[in-house]
Amino acid sequence: MPKARPLGKEMILAAMAKTKSNKAAARYLNCSYIHYKMWARRYEATQPGYANLFEQHKNQSGKGIPKFLSNGKPRRDFALLDIIEGRLDPSSFNPNKIKYRLLQEGYMKEECYSCGFHEHRLLDYKMPLILNFKDGNKQHYRLDNLEMLVITVISSKLETYLATNNWRV
Numbered sequence: 001m002p003k004a005r006p007l008g009k010e011m012i013l014a015a016m017a018k019t020k021s022n023k024a025a026a027r028y029l030n031c032s033y034i035h036y037k038m039w040a041r042r043y044e045a046t047q048p049g050y051a052n053l054f055e056q057h058k059n060q061s062g063k064g065i066p067k068f069l070s071n072g073k074p075r076r077d078f079a080l081l082d083i084i085e086g087r088l089d090p091s092s093f094n095p096n097k098i099k100y101r102l103l104q105e106g107y108m109k110e111e112c113y114s115c116g117f118h119e120h121r122l123l124d125y126k127m128p129l130i131l132n133f134k135d136g137n138k139q140h141y142r143l144d145n146l147e148m149l150v151i152t153v154i155s156s157k158l159e160t161y162l163a164t165n166n167w168r169v
Contacts (some may be wrong), residue, residue, distance in 0.1 A: 007031065007039035012053055013046070021059040080105060083141050090141050098141065099131040113147040130154060 007029060015025040026036035040054035050056040059065065080101050082088035090098065102108045110127055111118035120127055129148040133140060149157075 004035060005031075007036065009043045009053070012036075012040050012043065016053065016057045019057075020064045021062070022054060022057050024065070025057060080107070084143060086140075086142065090139060095131065095138070102131075102146070107143060108146065108148055111148065112150040112153060114149055114153045117150045 011029060012025070015028045019025045019028050022036065022040065023033055025040075026033045029036060037054055040057070041052045043053045045052055045056040047056055079088065080098070083090045083093070083098065084107065103110050109118075110129065112129065118127070128151055130151060132147050132149045132154065134145050134147060137145075
């Protein structure tokens with residue numbers, strides 16, 4: 001285990017100038033929060049009314065901190081409209097979550113766009129729908145490029161494609 005490095009007052013003040021909370025300052029200094037807290041409490045505050053640097057840099061209300069960093073976990077919500085209109089690159093998002101949000105927010109119907117199938121499975125009450133891209137590019141989430149298809153429709157389209165191009169399986 002590596003030896004813990006001491007944090008100087010100048011290092012802590014520099015981290016405080018660049019960050020908005022004690023946890024962010026610890027991340028900035030690439031050390032644990034407990035290690036940062038121990039060293040920040042050792043130095044006197046530079047502003048009157050505070051006991052030490054740790055108390056001076058507290059931000060319990062979270063002012064100025066983006067909400068997607070709340071509770072230390074990145075928030076996975078994203079602007080679906082930005083993905084649909086092409087302003088946001090969808091490659092960093094889970095396609096299943098995008099499909100779920102498209103259905104939940106009413107952008108798409110929960111039925112097969114080819115045959116109209118819309119029955120739920122009895123076991124888990126889910127629908128066997130797959131998000132299909134008409135142009136084949138899985139980065140184009142425009143609504144006119146998307147369709148929900150049942151697995152049987154996709155397999156019949158694949159069989160037709162293979163038969164027309166003389167492919168053998």
